[in-house]
Amino acid sequence: MTRGLWIITSVFFLMSCNSSTKIEQLPSANSSYRIKxxxxxxxxxxxxxxxxxxxxxxxxxxxxxxxxxxxxxxxxxxxxxxxxxxxxxxxxxxxxxxxxxxxxxxxxxxxxxxxxxxxxxxxxxxxxxxxxxxxxxxxxxxxxxxxxxxxxxxxxxxxxxxxxxxxxxxxxxxxxxxxxxxxxxxxxxxxxxxxxxxxxxxNGIGAWYDNATIAKYWRLFKQVPLSTKLLQQALRDYGYDLKPSGEFNQITYDTIEAFQMHFLPWHVTGVNNPRTSAAIMALLEKYFPNKAKAILDQYERDNIDEMRSVSPSSAKVAEPKGQINGTFPLQYESSRSAVENKVRFKAYEGRGEINILSTQPTSADFYVNGQKLTLDKLFSENVQYQYSLGKRTQDGVNTLFIDNINPPDARLMINIPYPSLAYEIDSKTKGDFARLDELIENEIENGFPGLALLVAHKGKVIKKEAWGHAKKFDAKGNELTQPLAMKPSSLFDLASNTKTVGTTLAIMHLAYQGIIDVNAQVIDYLPEFSGDLREMIKVKDLLRHNTGFPSDVKFFDNNETVNNGLFSQNRIHTHFLITQRLSPSVNNLIDQYSSYSDINFMILGMLIERVTGQTLDKYIEKTIMASLGLKNTLFNPLEKGVALENIAATELAGNTRGGLVNFINIRTDVIHGEVHDEKAFYSMQGVSGHAGLFSNLDDLSVIAQLILNKGGYGNTRLFDEDIYREFLTSKNASEEYALGWKKATEQNRWMFGPYASSQAIGHSGWTGTLLIIDPQHDLVIVMLTNKKHSPITINDTRVDFAGDHYELGKYGSIASLIYEAILH
The missing domain is CATH 3.40.80.10 (Peptidoglycan recognition protein-like)
Structure with a gap:
């Protein structure tokens, strides 16, 4: 038999043997895939x-x-x-x-x-x-x-x-x-x-927690930590080989370290902490909700006394109303009798109020600044009493003492709102500002486009006025036959003042709620923010401009010689480029050297969106501004129904700098009602942490007074004195930046002038906006101009806006004259 014939015969034999076994298919429901x-x-x-x-x-x-x-x-x-x-x-x-x-x-x-x-x-x-x-x-x-x-x-x-x-x-x-x-x-x-x-x-591979959920548990476990035994149980429920012994042993250390490398790779310590406990519980809630509930139930049973009203289901810390909002007698004991039932509050002379609610018929003696108040002899049960404190208050710190509360088991709910602004503009005030008015009127007459100005001192608005035009020129620099008059209520493109009154204010509120820790790494909140030293960057590094990111990145320009390969006119792609392609400077991070960059606040805007689960504009407008009753501080005002005649215009020929600049989709007409900043408009669709907000005098003065009040306005509290100190005071007087704000240092004399105190903070915006808040003098200056709405001259590649060459466009002279009117 030949070899070929033998192979054919063998194959035939094998096929015959195989085909002789008849197999009937009857699929069972009791099966699964082998790979798990x-x-x-x-x-x-x-x-x-x-x-x-x-x-x-x-x-x-x-x-x-x-x-x-x-x-x-x-x-x-x-x-x-x-x-x-x-x-x-x-x-x-x-x-x-x-x-x-x-x-x-x-x-x-x-x-x-x-x-x-x-x-x-x-x-x-x-x-x-x-x-x-x-x-x-x-x-x-x-x-x-x-x-x-x-x-x-x-x-x-x-x-x-x-x-x-x-x-x-x-x-x-x-x-x-x-x-x-x-x-x-x-x-x-x-x-x-x-x-x-x-x-x-x-990309749809593997598990991760939701930021809102981890924030919820983080706040909870910061107050009452998750025990070692329950942490071990949570890790076991998720999949790890760990017995819930309650003993912190080597295997527990190793397992926590492994978990952190997977889900908290920027914080690998092998030690339990609120963030680690929060991460595992957030994962269980998302993927194994019944197991999460069982652990949470046991946690509440174990900590019933410590927890009291603490609940992980509350997405926000309950907001106190007013600067004093407590129950008397105060719920702490002291062996020092002279400290019992005494508190301080801020007020201004002749102003202030107190609200009293009693749980039962009660009598008590009230003293403000050592003077007894003449109040009802008996407070009826569940009746709200409101009294003016105007005859007893003084500018600045005031004291409240409540004594002789009877019966002893009675409880008095006391509320004293934060100071709010009053208006007091009279002929004397106008005389004080005569030199300032003369300068403004002369410069408006000589061609400066427009200005709105508000000054508040010791809680009173003493100057609020507008000059010039909100829109004066067409795209070619020709004066309009019917220019649009400037009004005190006109909205302005705040440019970089978005960083302060929008982004920083939101971060301060989130820090107060315990949702953001400024000493934490950014990667805690944006896990994609990794590589090239990004893990080193803390939230406060962004706020202080200590990262060394480039001062300006022209994402919006499709010319590669300009954008360095970082072109984006899409918000999502811009996020990717910023978090994964731009690199910080190790020298800035190590030496804590400040180098101003819009990128820092673009990242902070993304961070706010991630931890709140809302777009930046929605969070700032609906949570921050709405709580203060402010309706004119917003992004993309035209989309939200604001009329053009209520908004000041900016650059004449779009973003072309008089025809010198060109890129895809560039605007060429007068920019009016849209954010001027190119990164904000083209690359972030008008909503960014560094630019995009519009506002007016009244809204900004409320925000400034809130800062002077150290966190609140009326019956709204956004943060407390601890947050105020952390953000706005510094042991190093030479530092140019507080957290999110510029300080009145020698480097910033050009905008603060020579008289601002060392406590003063503020910021300017490229479009012509200035905000100064001086706690030592209890002074607010809000100066809004449209100085970029002016003709351009081009010398080689240098662009000059005419508005920049006026004293009104340089800020410092205006600030100086205002301080002189107040101090002299």
């Missing part, structure tokens, strides 16, 4: 050594290997995924492991090895696991390692591969996409703290 987990690893060695360890006999294996660029041992020009083991077969990648009730995960998982090499100061001792060859990812001795970023192209391949794997293996849940350190926390560190888990989550 997707496990990520780093190799800790280069491609050549990885291939040797994963392929040659006697080593370990994985289902896939993904190389990285710039690896001399990788022989190909382009990256590609390399399959080492069929997905239906068992690879030796997990070793001794556990996840979500399963041991020995080699049997039920797919493993992906990613070439990534940490730099460690000594080799790591190797484990002696069955089917596990020695590699640097073993965790027995690891004094110090520096973990490099993963190759972006490598991660793109990983995302594509992982999506395919999840599509083929539907039993892999989001919480079962894990790292080697998750399934073996006492042995493993891979894929390490630089692995982009959040980026994978954004």
């Amino acid at each position: 987990s997707l496990i990520m690893h780093f190799t800790a060695v280069d491609y050549a050594n990885s291939k040797r360890l994963l392929v040659e006999e006697g080593g370990l294996s994985a289902h896939y290997l993904i190389p990285q660029r710039n690896d001399p041992s990788y022989p190909h020009k382009t990256l590609k995924v390399i399959q080492l083991v069929n997905e239906n077969e068992r690879a030796w990648h997990a070793g001794v492991s556990h996840w979500q009730g399963r041991n020995g995960l080699n049997d039920s998982s797919i493993g992906i090895e990613i070439v990534n090499v940490p730099q460690c100061n000594e080799l790591i001792e190797h484990a002696e696991d069955e089917h596990h060859a020695p590699v640097l990812s073993d965790k027995h001795v690891k004094p110090f390692c520096i973990y490099p970023d993963f190759d972006p192209q490598q991660i793109e391949l990983l995302i594509e591969l992982s999506r395919d794997i999840l599509g083929r293996n539907p039993d892999i849940s989001p919480t079962a996409v894990v790292g080697h350190s998750d399934i073996a926390p006492s042995r493993k560190h891979d894929p390490g703290p630089r692995f982009p888990w959040y980026q994978l989550y954004q």
Whole structure:
């Protein structure tokens, strides 16, 4: 028989044998897929050594290997995924492991090895696991390692591969996409703290918590911490191999560290803290709500006395009304009788009120500044009493003492609102400002476009006036035959004053609520803000301009010689470029050197959106401004029904600088009712943390008085004195910036003038706006101009706006004359 005939006969025989067995298909409902987990690893060695360890006999294996660029041992020009083991077969990648009730995960998982090499100061001792060859990812001795970023192209391949794997293996849940350190926390560190888990989550791979939920639990656990035993139970419920013993032992440390590397990679300590507890509970609430509820129920039972009215379901801290809003007798005891039932409050001479509500018929003696008030002898039950304090108050600090409360078990609810602005503009005031008025009128007559000015001193508006025109020129610089008159109520493009009265005010409120910690890293709130030293940046670094980000990035300009490859006229893409392509300066971060940059506040705007779950404009307008009753401080005013005649115009020929500048979609007509700033308008669609707000004199004066009141206005409190001190006072008098505000230092004399106190804060805006708040003199200056609404001259490539050359456009002279009117 020939060899060919023998092969044909053998094949026929085998086919005949196979076909003789008849198999009937009867699918059972009681089955599932074998693969339950997707496990990520780093190799800790280069491609050549990885291939040797994963392929040659006697080593370990994985289902896939993904190389990285710039690896001399990788022989190909382009990256590609390399399959080492069929997905239906068992690879030796997990070793001794556990996840979500399963041991020995080699049997039920797919493993992906990613070439990534940490730099460690000594080799790591190797484990002696069955089917596990020695590699640097073993965790027995690891004094110090520096973990490099993963190759972006490598991660793109990983995302594509992982999506395919999840599509083929539907039993892999989001919480079962894990790292080697998750399934073996006492042995493993891979894929390490630089692995982009959040980026994978954004692409539909793996689990992540919701920011609003973690903020909710963070506030709760800052007040009453989650116990070690309940934390252990939460980690076990999520999937970790950890027994809830209540003992903080080595395995607990290792497990917390593994969890933090996955979900809090910017804060890997191995120690429990409110943020770690909040993260695991936020994950349980999202993916295992019944388990979260069981832990929370036990937590409340364990802490019933400490918690009292504390509840994690409250998304916000209850807002106190007024600067004093408490129950007397005060609910603390002191052995020093002279401190009982005494408080201080701010008021102005001849003004102020007190509101009293009693739980039962009660009598008491009230003293303001040591003088007894003449009040009702008996307060009836549940009746609101309101009394003027005008005969007893003085400018500044006032005292309240309540004595002889009878019966002793009675409770008096006391409310004293924060000071609000009053108006007192008379002939004497006009005389004080004669020199100022003369300067303004002369410059308006000589061509300055327009100005609105408000001055408030000791809680009284003593000057509020407008001059000139809100719109005076057409796009070619010709004067209009019917120019639009400026009004005291006109809205102005605040430009960079958006940073103060919008973004910083929102951050102060969120810090007061415990939602944002300015000493925390930005990556705590924006997980994608990683790589190139971004993890070093704290929220306060952004507020103080200590990051070293470029002063201006022209995202909006499609000319690559201008935008440096960072072109974007799309809000989402701009977010990506800022958080993942722009790099800070290590020198600024280490030396705490300030270098002004819009980028800092663009990031803060994104941060506000992330922690509140709202767009920046909605949060600032509906939460901050609405609580103060302010309706004229808003983004994109035309879209919200504000008429053009109520808004001051800015640049004449769009953003062209008289035709010198050109890019795609550039505006060429007079900018009127839209934000002028190019990054805000083109790249952020009018809503950004650095620019975009419009406002007027009245609204800004309320915000300024709120700052003078150290956090409140009337019966609204946005923050307290602790937040005020943290943001607006500094031990270093030479620092140019407080948190979010400029200080009246020598560098800023040009805008504050020579008389501002060392306590003064403020900011200017490119379009011609100035805000000064001076606590020492109890003074507010709101100066709004449209100085950029003026003709342009071009010298070579230098652009001159005529409005910049007037004293009104330079700020300092106006500030000086106002101070002289107040101080002389």
